[in-house]
Amino acid sequence: MNHIEIKATKRDGQGSGASRRLRHAGRVPGIVYGAGKAPQAIDLEHHELVLSLRQESIHSSVLTLNLDGDKQTVLLKDVQTHPYKPQILHIDFQRVDASHKIHTKVPLHFINAEISPGVKMEGGVVSHVMTEIEVICLPADLPEFIEVDLKDLASGHSVHMSHLKLPADVESTMSHRGEDPTVVTILAAKVEVAEVTTAAAGETATGETPAAA
Numbered sequence: 001m002n003h004i005e006i007k008a009t010k011r012d013g014q015g016s017g018a019s020r021r022l023r024h025a026g027r028v029p030g031i032v033y034g035a036g037k038a039p040q041a042i043d044l045e046h047h048e049l050v051l052s053l054r055q056e057s058i059h060s061s062v063l064t065l066n067l068d069g070d071k072q073t074v075l076l077k078d079v080q081t082h083p084y085k086p087q088i089l090h091i092d093f094q095r096v097d098a099s100h101k102i103h104t105k106v107p108l109h110f111i112n113a114e115i116s117p118g119v120k121m122e123g124g125v126v127s128h129v130m131t132e133i134e135v136i137c138l139p140a141d142l143p144e145f146i147e148v149d150l151k152d153l154a155s156g157h158s159v160h161m162s163h164l165k166l167p168a169d170v171e172s173t174m175s176h177r178g179e180d181p182t183v184v185t186i187l188a189a190k191v192e193v194a195e196v197t198t199a200a201a202g203e204t205a206t207g208e209t210p211a212a213a
Contacts (some may be wrong), residue, residue, distance in 0.1 A: 004064070006052060007044065009068055013041075075093065098140065101139065118155035119186060126184065158184060
């Protein structure tokens with residue numbers, strides 16, 4: 001897993017006016033909170049943040065927040081974006097304690113769908129019911145993603161939460177609650193109506209032609 005460090009600066013200005021001025025200056029207002037410490041208002045350089053957010057792993061990794069030289073261990077908790085402009089409006093980070101378990105979401109990576117019996121041999125279609133799961137683990141054990149192998153999945157069959165191979169010392173919150181939802185399934189191919197129509201037409205063609213009156 002690649003180590004990701006995010007640079008930020010402490011800020012004192014509060015309110016919508018101060019946030020607008022930051023955005024006009026190419027900065028993004030944000031906050032870091034948790035771990036028994038007081039919340040701290042921060043701001044970050046917009047362009048650098050955009051580049052960092054393009055990495056899928058940033059959303060499911062323990063990050064280092066470099067806050068004016070003070071490095072803190074955090075999770076990315078929320079990103080607010082403009083409804084139609086390519087602009088980040090606000091960002092939230094949560095401090096983590098290495099000795100305490102965290103609850104966070106991890107993406108699912110589906111592999112071998114193209115060679116699964118349900119797709120390759122039976123013409124089925126893969127339906128992703130879930131694309132991420134919430135896990136419980138210590139920060140050091142947090143996986144970047146969970147792999148879901150579909151190589152043996154037949155048409156009409158599914159992979160459930162209990163079938164996932166989670167890393168050691170990592171458990172899903174749903175399994176923790178005794179739930180076992182469907183993660184992915186292969187939908188059976190639809191019967192072609194044209195084939196049925198053609199077959200019926202063929203039977204009619206073999207019948208005797210009615211005699212003329």
